[in-house]
Amino acid sequence: MNISKARDYFSAYYENTLETGLRAQFERALREDAQVQAEYKAFVRAIEAINALQHEEVEVPFDLHERLSARIDKHVWVQKQGQRTSWLGAWWRSLAVGAVACVAIIGTVMMLTNRGPASGPSIQQAGVLGSASSAGPILSDQQGRLMVRASSADTDKVVITSIDQGKVIATIEVGKEGVNRELKNSNAIAEIIRIDRGKESAVVALPGTQAKAHEVGSGDIHDLAKAIADHFSVSVEIKGASNGRQFNWKLGPRDAQYATAAVIDGATLSTTSGRLILQVSDR
Amino acid sequence: MTNVPDDQLLIERCQQGDRSAFDLLVRKHERRAYQYAFRLTSSQDEAMEVVGDAFVRVYNAIHNFRGQSAFTTWLYRIITNCYLDLKKRDKSRYNVSLDAPAEVDGSELERQVEDPTAGPDLAVERGERERLVQHALTKLPEYQQAMLVMYHVENLSYEEIAETLDLPIGTVKSRLNRARLGLRELLTKNEELFTLD
Numbered sequence: 052m053n054i055s056k057a058r059d060y061f062s063a064y065y066e067n068t069l070e071t072g073l074r075a076q077f078e079r080a081l082r083e084d085a086q087v088q089a090e091y092k093a094f095v096r097a098i099e100a101i102n103a104l105q106h107e108e109v110e111v112p113f114d115l116h117e118r119l120s121a122r123i124d125k126h127v128w129v130q131k132q133g134q135r136t137s138w139l140g141a142w143w144r145s146l147a148v149g150a151v152a153c154v155a156i157i158g159t160v161m162m163l164t165n166r167g168p169a170s171g172p173s174i175q176q177a178g179v180l181g182s183a184s185s186a187g188p189i190l191s192d193q194q195g196r197l198m199v200r201a202s203s204a205d206t207d208k209v210v211i212t213s214i215d216q217g218k219v220i221a222t223i224e225v226g227k228e229g230v231n232r233e234l235k236n237s238n239a240i241a242e243i244i245r246i247d248r249g250k251e252s253a254v255v256a257l258p259g260t261q262a263k264a265h266e267v268g269s270g271d272i273h274d275l276a277k278a279i280a281d282h283f284s285v286s287v288e289i290k291g292a293s294n295g296r297q298f299n300w301k302l303g304p305r306d307a308q309y310a311t312a313a314v315i316d317g318a319t320l321s322t323t324s325g326r327l328i329l330q331v332s333d334r
Numbered sequence: 335m336t337n338v339p340d341d342q343l344l345i346e347r348c349q350q351g352d353r354s355a356f357d358l359l360v361r362k363h364e365r366r367a368y369q370y371a372f373r374l375t376s377s378q379d380e381a382m383e384v385v386g387d388a389f390v391r392v393y394n395a396i397h398n399f400r401g402q403s404a405f406t407t408w409l410y411r412i413i414t415n416c417y418l419d420l421k422k423r424d425k426s427r428y429n430v431s432l433d434a435p436a437e438v439d440g441s442e443l444e445r446q447v448e449d450p451t452a453g454p455d456l457a458v459e460r461g462e463r464e465r466l467v468q469h470a471l472t473k474l475p476e477y478q479q480a481m482l483v484m485y486h487v488e489n490l491s492y493e494e495i496a497e498t499l500d501l502p503i504g505t506v507k508s509r510l511n512r513a514r515l516g517l518r519e520l521l522t523k524n525e526e527l528f529t530l531d
Contacts, residue, residue: 058511058515059508059511061511061514061515062507062510062511062514063507063511090518093518093521093522094514094515094518096518096521097514097517097518097521098486098514100463100467100521101467101471101482101486101487101517102486103463103464103467104373104464104467104468104483104486104487105486105487105488105489107464109368109369109372109373111365111368111369112368112378112382115364115365115368115382116360116361116364118382118386119360119364119385119386119389120357120360122386122389122390123356123360123389123390123393126390126393127393263353264351264352264353264354266350266351266352
């Protein structure tokens with residue numbers, strides 16, 4: 052048996068799986084051929100060296116899980132943005148409206164603060180609406196961003212109140228150029244806010260930055276709106292008086308296109324102009 | 335973690351859209367996944383990238399997982415593929431020749447070999463051997479590298495490796511033998527470190 056052939060049997064001989072005849076030949080080669088002997092010994096040392104690695108601890112980053120979670124969260128969010136854009140295209144193609152989710156990338160942003168000791172929202176840049184006539188609905192969707200609109204004909208100021216925190220978080224003076232501001236929630240979980248524009252108001256749940264599944268639940272209208280917002284990562288406007296009613300719900304697959312198929316006792320879910328509308332049913 | 339549901343149950347919950355179940359699945363396997371990725375890449379950053387890619391792929395494909403193989407086997411396959419993709423993306427890698435094993439010169443090494451006493455020297459010795467073995471692994475073709483790590487470090491059986499790489503067992507055995515021969519050749523250049531009993 053020459054060295055080239057012998058090498059083919061190194062592993063099998065080491066693992067004691069060579070059949071008897073071949074084993075005898077190999078052992079003869081080991082005895083009689085110095086090169087086979089030397090190479091086999093080196094082979095055994097290499098095996099032992101790599102086996103030793105299993106006893107050497109690999110240091111794992113202390114924040115491994117957090118980093119992996121962030122990576123997956125980001126992937127899910129990017130995926131949803133893409134899905135949402137294609138879902139809405141069929142509905143609002145003529146309006147060139149994009150995603151449903153309330154997420155701003157650049158431009159006019161009004162940030163909601165954390166529940167902690169952070170200060171109030173930062174209003175970064177005034178949007179321009181123009182026109183002295185009514186701005187129309189308080190809320191609108193603008194290329195995937197949820198916007199608050201007001202003109203001087205509507206009111207001289209818009210007040211934003213956090214229902215969850217029980218306090219006013221922003222007051223916007225409406226000048227002659229009007230207001231067209233984006234609403235964005237930087238908290239991890241959904242927040243309910245009320246926007247007062249003169250005598251009109253709108254209540255909306257803004258999804259948090261970390262999507263959460265809420266397939267089955269019960270609670271009041273705000274709990275329901277926040278569950279929907281976080282489950283589907285979409286804004287949810289609440290219409291109708293709930294008067295303290297309790298709701299039971301079952302939400303389907305976490306994809307905005309299935310949102311309106313959600314089963315809710317006592318309320319219905321529909322879509323309009325870039326967000327979901329949660330309408331309390333008449334008793 | 336105590337009382338973690340088994341993989342089958344977690345996967346079923348994932349397939350029903352339960353993100354918290356997916357989180358648990360990640361937590362259960364992330365350490366081992368990272369360690370395997372690190373053995374392949376020898377780099378913390380690349381190991382992080384590989385294992386991150388892998389779990390994203392798991393997330394995307396979990397709905398199609400039918401349980402025909404163990405979840406860990408499936409995960410090893412995904413990690414291996416992510417590693418192979420990384421290597422394809424980045425051809426110009428950090429490349430240090432084993433002919434110049436860096437910090438320790440021959441005389442220092444000799445002193446360490448001859449010194450019969452201190453634990454720290456032996457620890458340095460072991461550390462240096464590990465570093466050389468780890469480095470030698472990176473010089474091998476990626477497939478051979480993966481097989482060696484799977485068998486010798488992760489303790490997968492031939493059958494499990496065959497399933498992971500979707501190869502016949504006979505092919506796994508012959509390729510693993512070739513990988514061992516390749517490793518032997520690379521390590522022979524630093525033989526002094528590997529003759530110490």
